[in-house]
Amino acid sequence: MKTTLTMALMLILTVAVASAAPVGGWFDLENCAMCKNLTDDQELFANMEWDNQLFANGLVEVTSVPAHFKERYEKLMAKMQATVSKMQGGEQLPMCNMCLSYGELMMAGATMDQLISGDSHITVISSRDPKVVEKIRKHGQTTIDEYAKMMAAEGEGDHGHGHDHHH
Numbered sequence: 001m002k003t004t005l006t007m008a009l010m011l012i013l014t015v016a017v018a019s020a021a022p023v024g025g026w027f028d029l030e031n032c033a034m035c036k037n038l039t040d041d042q043e044l045f046a047n048m049e050w051d052n053q054l055f056a057n058g059l060v061e062v063t064s065v066p067a068h069f070k071e072r073y074e075k076l077m078a079k080m081q082a083t084v085s086k087m088q089g090g091e092q093l094p095m096c097n098m099c100l101s102y103g104e105l106m107m108a109g110a111t112m113d114q115l116i117s118g119d120s121h122i123t124v125i126s127s128r129d130p131k132v133v134e135k136i137r138k139h140g141q142t143t144i145d146e147y148a149k150m151m152a153a154e155g156e157g158d159h160g161h162g163h164d165h166h167h
Contacts (some may be wrong), residue, residue, distance in 0.1 A: 026098045026146035033086075033093035037079045044072045052144050057133050058110070058126035059140035064119050098146070101139045108132045 029035045039045050049064040065073045087093055095103075105125060106112065110132055115122040125140075127133050 024096050026096065026142060027150065028094075028096035031094050032096035032099055033083050034080065034099045035096055037076060037083065040079065041072055041076065044069050044076065048073075050147070052140055052147070054137055054140045054144075055126075057128065058124065058136040061123040061125070063121045065121065067119055098139075098143060101142070105132070105136055105139055108135055110136055 024031050027035060029039050038048075044065075047066050047069055049062075051062045051064075053060045053062075083093065108127075108131075109129065110125050110127050113124040113126075115124070125136050127136060
């Protein structure tokens, strides 16, 4: 799911770890200050696809957004940045465990490389420090597992917002 939301997400998550109280489960699309931005534009959300893959030194997160949604995706990123600004201004906002974990990775020194390839926004999260790699891979596996549970709870191929990401 998130997994990848550009530098705006990374900035807020770094701030969030120190000042936010966890809400909900691993993902919380209703209460997490970051995640709920995703569902503000239901059509965009319904057309985004997420994939997470572990590798030896970390995690690759891929968010695919159809080209005709580019402008709307940029608006989503602006909303994320507005959330960043609120937290940087000292406002305490609720964060889900996934977003808090993401921030913890950054604080632990994980490297976050952002790439764009066609309609895909790719984040490579890695480290050369074995302890940080372990944290990254734990975060990644938990995200993969919780995403699968969410999809299964809502029915095969549907993870709670009425569409199949593998259509």
